[in-house]
Amino acid sequence: MWERLFRLVRAATGDDGTGGMWHRLSPDGREVIRLAFVESREFGHPCLADEHLLLGLLRHGTSPAATLLRSRGLDLVAARAELERLDPTLGPQVSPAGALRTVVGIDIAEVRQRLEATFGAQALVRAERRVRRRPRWRGGHPRPNPLCVYLLSKRSWEIAARFAHRHGDAAVTPEHLLYGAVCNARDPLGTQLSRRTRRELAVLGWTPHRPNPLRLLLEARGIDLTGLAAALDRSGDRLH
Numbered sequence: 001m002w003e004r005l006f007r008l009v010r011a012a013t014g015d016d017g018t019g020g021m022w023h024r025l026s027p028d029g030r031e032v033i034r035l036a037f038v039e040s041r042e043f044g045h046p047c048l049a050d051e052h053l054l055l056g057l058l059r060h061g062t063s064p065a066a067t068l069l070r071s072r073g074l075d076l077v078a079a080r081a082e083l084e085r086l087d088p089t090l091g092p093q094v095s096p097a098g099a100l101r102t103v104v105g106i107d108i109a110e111v112r113q114r115l116e117a118t119f120g121a122q123a124l125v126r127a128e129r130r131v132r133r134r135p136r137w138r139g140g141h142p143r144p145n146p147l148c149v150y151l152l153s154k155r156s157w158e159i160a161a162r163f164a165h166r167h168g169d170a171a172v173t174p175e176h177l178l179y180g181a182v183c184n185a186r187d188p189l190g191t192q193l194s195r196r197t198r199r200e201l202a203v204l205g206w207t208p209h210r211p212n213p214l215r216l217l218l219e220a221r222g223i224d225l226t227g228l229a230a231a232l233d234r235s236g237d238r239l240h
Contacts, residue, residue: 026171035059049089049152050181050214063174072223082217089152089213090206155192156184179232185214186225
């Protein structure tokens, strides 16, 4: 009962559930998330999902997580090409940015680039988060929202935070983020999403219970998800 009440309070106040996680990210972890957003926008996808997180890790390039992926034969070019072949978690046909560009001629990507050039990428990300978490009576979005950009990657973030806690790490690093995404990808899409959220996403053309695109991407390159998660777990143990 208390858990349900807590979810209702969070929904009413516009809390998307990522606030505590965001502050736990290491500087490299935040940069990976920023690059994942860049990749999702370049593909025209409206939400951040596990497949974009993988691209962000590879684009960041300097973390042990990226090194581990490259040692298994996966690089950024190959990952992008494979994702273009696969259906994304939530396709570009539901993009509100596309609708604005078509109907009223506003190019969101151009506006965003100007804002980043003026205020900086991190300042823009923080401002976006404040607006998304703003309650409805202050002009925010109702929650849960199908186009909440964190919604589809939220479970992998939670797994990453638990993984960091289990290893006694104060900050969530790229390695923890990769572990969370890989563990989440082993389950079909929609795992642990509420029935209401699944219904809202279905209206947008989302198909639940199909394989996670990240899982398909890795398996197409011959990478075993269970083995990759175990390697990340062992590397975490070696740091302590």
